[in-house]
Amino acid sequence: MDAPEPQAVLTPLTEAAIFLVLTVKDGAEDAIRDALSDVSGLKRSVGFRIPEVELTCVAGIGSELWDRLFGAPRPARLHPFPGFRGNRHSAPATPGDLLFHIRAHHFDLCFELAQRLTDRLGAGAEVVDEVHGFRSFDERDLLGFVDGTENPDGGAAFDAVVVGPEDPGFAGGSYVVVQKYLHDLGAWDALPVEAQERAIGRTKLSDIEFADEDKPPNSHLALNTIVDEGGTQHQIMRFNMPFGEVGKREFGTYFIGYAKNPDVIEQMLTNMFIGRPPGTSDRILDFSRAVTGNLFFVPSAEFLDDPPGFAAAEPASDERGEPDAASPDDGSLGIGGLRQG
Ligand code: HEM
Numbered sequence: 001m002d003a004p005e006p007q008a009v010l011t012p013l014t015e016a017a018i019f020l021v022l023t024v025k026d027g028a029e030d031a032i033r034d035a036l037s038d039v040s041g042l043k044r045s046v047g048f049r050i051p052e053v054e055l056t057c058v059a060g061i062g063s064e065l066w067d068r069l070f071g072a073p074r075p076a077r078l079h080p081f082p083g084f085r086g087n088r089h090s091a092p093a094t095p096g097d098l099l100f101h102i103r104a105h106h107f108d109l110c111f112e113l114a115q116r117l118t119d120r121l122g123a124g125a126e127v128v129d130e131v132h133g134f135r136s137f138d139e140r141d142l143l144g145f146v147d148g149t150e151n152p153d154g155g156a157a158f159d160a161v162v163v164g165p166e167d168p169g170f171a172g173g174s175y176v177v178v179q180k181y182l183h184d185l186g187a188w189d190a191l192p193v194e195a196q197e198r199a200i201g202r203t204k205l206s207d208i209e210f211a212d213e214d215k216p217p218n219s220h221l222a223l224n225t226i227v228d229e230g231g232t233q234h235q236i237m238r239f240n241m242p243f244g245e246v247g248k249r250e251f252g253t254y255f256i257g258y259a260k261n262p263d264v265i266e267q268m269l270t271n272m273f274i275g276r277p278p279g280t281s282d283r284i285l286d287f288s289r290a291v292t293g294n295l296f297f298v299p300s301a302e303f304l305d306d307p308p309g310f311a312a313a314e315p316a317s318d319e320r321g322e323p324d325a326a327s328p329d330d331g332s333l334g335i336g337g338l339r340q341g
């Protein structure tokens with residue numbers, strides 16, 4: 001059997017994106033399950049007429065909604081976003097059952113699809129966060145640094161984000177974490193460029209990575225390099241976008257990271273918010289506040305087109321005397337767990 005096709009997770013960076021996070025009302029489960037099967041059709045209706053704009057849409061489903069829509073089986077590593085609390089900074093977990101990550105070269109198509117999707121979902125789903133992201137110059141965030149350079153490429157990108165045989169029932173899927181960050185640009189811009197570069201671990205204008213020995217332990221790059229005990233580096237794909245409202249003096253980065261194993265992203269967040277070692281929290285957090293946080297599972301394209309109905313969970317595995325499918329020991333990094341400093 002062919003491997004299931006992933007949703008359009010690995011879309012190259014675009015000029016525009018809309019990030020929609022929604023909650024689903026009790027009783028609306030049947031309507032939402034039905035609407036999810038229309039997502040790819042709506043994407044085709046809006047995008048087919050202007051193919052060069054390369055409209056894509058990725059739909060993600062949160063842990064609690066998964067249980068309400070589909071019951072069992074469930075993706076092995078799906079759980080609610082835990083939130084992270086360090087001595088100085090915290091990453092809250094906020095409400096969210098569904099994510100739509102809509103991307104295109106032109107904003108109008110993103111907007112049209114967002115409108116059609118929310119119409120189709122109807123009154124059973126409420127948008128609790130909506131962010132309109134834009135590309136800023138040469139892929140810079142509003143801190144002024146090029147953002148996305150070290151994303152894996154080609155086969156390495158696929159390997160980093162697409163679930164494979166470690167969870168065969170959900171192969172072709174992916175996990176995604178989103179967080180909305182607001183920057184204190186006044187304080188950031190008051191730093192000399194050299195201090196900003198030390199906070200990130202790269203040069204600002206030319207985007208050159210510092211040598212490892214020159215990266216301060218609290219720099220963003222030092223804390224976000226994840227290498228396991230066997231020496232293997234674990235990567236994620238990020239498609240961050242700037243957003244803001246100048247009238248409100250709101251300047252933000254919408255962080256969106258995909259991985260085949262959410263432990264990798266959660267280890268990065270542990271390092272950023274608590275520190276590695278604890279106490280060395282990420283210097284960019286002194287200028288960036290996380291105001292939302294969610295984890296979703298992105299099922300394969302075919303799952304989304306034809307979602308199964310609800311099925312009650314089988315008796316707990318220990319009653320059957322079999323290994324627990326929800327906590328496979330293959331693929332585990334042995335790096336998670338520490339969430340509070
Ligand atoms: C305020 C929010 C954030 C901003 C402005 C930001 C910005 C940046 C920039 C400028 C870089 C260097 C260039 C690049 O490789 O992309 C970078 C790298 C990176 N960031 Fe972030 N980031 C943010 C949040 C996060 C979060 C929350 C995570 C993980 C949970 C993360 C993970 C990474 C990773 C893995 C790298 C590449 C490290 C490497 O291999 O060199 N970032 N980020």
